[in-house]
Amino acid sequence: xxxxxxxxxxxxxxxxxxxxxxxxxxxxxxxxxxxxxxxxxxxxxxxxxxxxxxxxxxxxxxxxxxxxxxxxxxxxxxxxxxxxxxxxxxxxxxxxxxxxxxxxxxxx
Amino acid sequence: xxxxxxxxxxxxxxxxxxxxxxxxxxxxxxxxxxxxxxxxxxxxxxxxxxxxxxxxxxxxxxxxxxxxxxxxxxxxxxxxxxxxxxxxxxxxxxxxxxxxxxxxxxxxxxxxxxxxxxxxxxx
Numbered sequence: 422x423x424x425x426x427x428x429x430x431x432x433x434x435x436x437x438x439x440x441x442x443x444x445x446x447x448x449x450x451x452x453x454x455x456x457x458x459x460x461x462x463x464x465x466x467x468x469x470x471x472x473x474x475x476x477x478x479x480x481x482x483x484x485x486x487x488x489x490x491x492x493x494x495x496x497x498x499x500x501x502x503x504x505x506x507x508x509x510x511x512x513x514x515x516x517x518x519x520x521x522x523x524x525x526x527x528x529x
Numbered sequence: 530x531x532x533x534x535x536x537x538x539x540x541x542x543x544x545x546x547x548x549x550x551x552x553x554x555x556x557x558x559x560x561x562x563x564x565x566x567x568x569x570x571x572x573x574x575x576x577x578x579x580x581x582x583x584x585x586x587x588x589x590x591x592x593x594x595x596x597x598x599x600x601x602x603x604x605x606x607x608x609x610x611x612x613x614x615x616x617x618x619x620x621x622x623x624x625x626x627x628x629x630x631x632x633x634x635x636x637x638x639x640x641x642x643x644x645x646x647x648x649x650x651x652x
Contacts, residue, residue, distance in 0.1 A: 511576075
């Protein structure tokens with residue numbers, strides 16, 4: 422079973438800054454099978470990125486995904502106040518859908 | 530509009546049974562897998578299992594196999610998650626989510642999600 426490890430656990434930044442969130446897989450995965458979600462307090466998760474780098478419908482272009490193999494990155498180019506939330510990566514393989522433990526992006 | 534609407538919050542005692550629901554609308558319910566995800570208080574997301582309502586093919590996470598049962602009633606476009614004997618550790622928010630692709634294996638992500646059902650188990 423593939424394990425996803427996200428880092429850092431908490432990221433403290435200010436609006437306008439650039440955020441870089443990491444998701445590392447315990448073994449190589451196809452970039453087609455890596456997605457990112459955003460979850461705000463009291464809300465269900467929302468799909469941000471699929472296929473490692475494709476933005477979901479309605480997602481602003483300040484969000485971008487990249488990576489391959491075992492290392493994947495979610496970048497938010499210029500943080501807006503509404504971007505402070507928890508972010509999860511997810512992978513699909515061997516009929517299993519695995520989430521990382523999440524990165525909390527908080528206002529500094 | 531594709532929507533998943535989940536049943537309301539539940540408060541149960543240890544040992545009781547429970548079945549929560551997730552009703553799909555705005556799409557062909559029988560053609561898309563529906564997954565269930567647990568989120569314990571203050572914790573992350575855990576995938577529990579997934580069902581294809583068209584033929585009730587069901588897959589479980591090894592962590593949840595034997596602990597819950599996932600089912601679907603395609604006549605009313607509703608998927609279910611049930612417990613036969615709840616424990617305090619089942620206290621959590623439970624989300625259903627639709628696998629984005631109908632038959633395309635490479636379209637596997639979850640979108641959209643239901644609003645969540647809070648299950649509280651306490652004596």
